[in-house]
Amino acid sequence: EVRLEDEVVLITGGAGGLGRLLAEAWGRRGVSVAVLDIKASEGLNGAKAGVDANSEPDRYAEEDSGVRWYRCDVGDWEEVQIVAQKVAKDLGPPTILINNAAIVNGKPLLSLSTPEIDQNFRVNLISHFHTLRTFLPSMLAQKRGTIVTVSSVLAHLGSASLSDYTAAKAGLLALHASLAAELAQHPDGDNIKTILVTPGQLSTDMFAGVQTPSRFLGPVIEPATLAGRIIETVERGHGAVIAEPLYARWIQWIAVLPVGVQKVVRGWSGVDDAMREFRGRARGEAGMN
Template structure:
C-alpha cells in the first residue's frame, strides 16, 4: 500500500518557513513550562536579584505558562475523561477508504506494528502489507458494509477501532453537478459514517471499549466555491461527531464511557485528491502532508484518548470564522483566495478519488 509521491518543485529555504513551523518551535521553547522556568533559573545562576525587573518578568511568564498548561490538562480531562488502555494485540482496526492516501498510510503503519487491520474500499490497494486485510466494499451501501463486517468478525474478530476516512470530491460548480454525483458524494462522505457506526458500534459496546475517528475537513466551517457537495457532507460530520459523543456520554451502558471519539479537521492534504488545488497561502495555510496527519491521529488512538486533530495551525482556530462580521468574511475570502483555489477543479480537471 504505497502512497504515490506528489510532484514537487525545488523550493528555496525560506519557502519552507510556515506559521506552523514557527508555532512548533515556540511551543517547544518559550511556551513550554520546563523551558520557561529555565529562564529565571538561569538569571538566578547569574545572581540576579529577585526584585530585578528581568527576574520578575521571567518568573511571571513561567507562572502563566505553567498555569495555562495545568488548566489545559484539566480541560481535556473534564471534556474527554480518562484515556482507555490500548493494546494493539487485542484491537481490530477498520479503516474505510484505506486503499490509498491517508487511509493507506495509517493502515500500513498499524499493519507493520502487528495489529489486525481491515481496509474497506471500492478499489484494490496498490500493494500488500502484512497484517492488513482488504475487503472490497462500497461503504455508501449499507448492505455491503454489513456483509463486510460479518466477514471481518470471522477473520479477525470484533472491530474496536473504526477510522471513518473514505471520501470523494468532484470539484464542480453546483449547477454542473448531476443528481448521481451529489448522491454519490453524500453516500460516501456522510451516509457511510451512519452505516459503519450502526454496524460496528454494537460490537464495541459488547467489548466494553473502542475508538471512533471521524475525518471531516476545515472546509466544513467555511464552505468553498465548486465544492458545495463536498463541504456540505463534511459539515454534517461535525454535527454527527458531536451527537455521537453526546449519546455515548449519556448511554446507560457504562462501557460506553470507554469508547473514545476523535474528530479530524485537516486543511488541504498533500494527496492526489487535492493535487490540482492551489494553496491560498503557503505560509499561513501550508499543505498538510499525510504522514504529519497520520502521526497525530495514530498518537491519539494509541493513547486511548478522545480529542480533536486539526492541522495546519489555522484549522485549530477556524471555529472563530462564525464570529466574524459578514463583510470581514468576504474580504478574507477574496484576499485569501479561498474560492479561487478550487477553480482548477471547476474547469473539468478534477477527478474522483477515494480520500484517505
C-alpha cells in the first residue's frame, strides 16, 4: 500500500470540482499536495487569478495546510516546466499524478472556432503529455509512482455538441493504454501504477444544465463519491479502471452492436440531446471534471 507520508500528490485542475475534493481530502490528512490550475480557488487565502507561474504558491484554507496552489496553464509546456521546478523545491518531486484538468465548449462542430478547438485539445489531451514527460522520469528513478488519468464515459460514445471534448477524452483512453504498455517494457515500469477513470456525468458546474433522460439508468454522480473511489484505489497501490456509475462499466460494448441498434440505443439514451440546455461555466473557461 501507498505510504502517504512519503508521497507528493500533484493534481491538475484542482481549484474546484473533483480535483478540489481530492486535494482537500488528502490535505486534511497532512499529505503534501500541489494543485496546478489556471484559476484560483475561492477557498485560497489571498489567491489571485493573475498570479503567474513564477510567483509564490498560495495555500488552501488553514485546515488543508498540506496543499499548495500554483497558477499554471497545463496546456503550456513552458509553464509546466517552471511550476515543476517550484513544486520540486517546495514539496519534492511528485509521486502521485492526477491528470484531471478539463474544459468544455459545448458547441456543435460547425460553431467551434479554431482557438476553441486548439484550447480544448491543449487542456484536455496535450496537458497529459506535458505532465507525463515532466514527472514520469523522477517516478521511474524513485521506482515508485501512481498516474491517474481522468477521461469520460463519453470517450466511448461521442456526443452531439461535444465533438472536441469527446475526441480529446477518447485520446486519453489510447494514451492510458499506450502508457501502460510502455511501462510494461521498462525495467522499473512495474513500480508505476496506472489508473484510468471514466465517469458518467458529474454534478459539477462544468456540465450545469445537462439533462439525462433517466436518473435511474444514468444517474448523475456526486464528485465526492468518485473522489472517494479514486483515493481508495490510489492508496491500495494497485492499477485499476474506475468506471462509475454502473452503465459506464459496459458502455464500450455498444461499439460491437450493429449500427442500426446503436442508433436505437443512442436515441433511447438521449445522449445526443443532453446538451440542449447546457449552460455550464462560461463556455471555454477552464475547469474540472
